[in-house]
Amino acid sequence: MSSSENVTTGVLAGEFSPPDGTPPRSGRNRSDRVSASVGKPAETAGPAWTYAAVLAWVGFAALYFAIPDRPSDFAQPLYVRETGIGFVVWAGLLALAAALSPLLPAFRPRLLKVGPWLTALGVFFAIWEISTAKLGLLPVPFFAPPSSLVEVYADDWSRLLDSLLNSLRLLAYGFAFGAAWGFITGVSIGWSRSLGYWVHPILRFLGPIPSTALLPMAFFFFPSSFSAAVFLIALATWFPVTVLTWSGVASVDKAYYDVARTLGANERFLIFKVAVPAALPHVFVGLFMGLGASFSVLVAAEMMGVKSGLGWYLQWAQGWAAYSNMYGALIVMAIIFSGLITLLFSIRDRLLAWQKGVVKW
8 A cells, every 4th residue: 555545544544643653643532532621611700709709798788787778758668677687697608608618519619600690799789779778869669679678578478479379370271272282283284284274374374463462352252361361371372382393393304204104104103203203392492482472471461451460460569659569579570480491491401312402591
């Protein structure tokens, strides 16, 4: 074999031996090293951020008690001292965690990761407290100090909890119906061209209409405001789930069907064992979009017709100028809705293990 052929063979094999006699370098080993380095998580923050977070919260706790509150024409929050004690305890726990983190290797990376956010939150709470309770730079009652939120959660937790449970019940019914019918419709029109011929024009005509625009008609045609809200939430979920499921089924590689037919698969097997599993990534994208749309419709429906839920609570708080209650409900809403999307992502990562990490949240 000639020297040029040796070089060509070495390059194709991923290794090349220079003429000076040095050991061959493997291209495959280099790619493995690159892949391994890419897979390693990088630390986003150092220990300095942890100490900065401790200083921010300790400084805020000291400022909370050192500067007296400015007198106001409105009623003062009831739990000012208790809120301050809570901030002192939190600052102490954070300082203890920073001191013990070198002794806890499993806990230290998590603390380093959230260090910048803990610092930012400490500065934010300090600015919030100074601009409201201490100096009164923001108008009352539209902007209340942090202690007012503690009062909301301590004194009005029963009404807030009842509103939350009603919202979750309404959301569960609407999202479940919309997701189920969207999945069935998407698979049907993606598999059957004749059915798609009739459903596709209706989908293109009714789908883009915002569900909130149908609120007056829904409240008129349905026997109760609850059933009308369930329909509107289901409609907001149905459209994206249908479109994405249809797209997923229609984009399945035809070779998969050919191989399955060669092995004796019937039509039922092709739908449930080939088309649906291959379309699941698209289905979950539709579920994410439908869940986000259902949040908006839920709040709008509760504000306009349903006499319960977090949307109704926001409307009630605004009517009584109880802006602290309104902010408290918004925080609960953000936590719950974000938690539901996180739960849906967890289900996706478990069912689609080969695509774990492809879609981030």
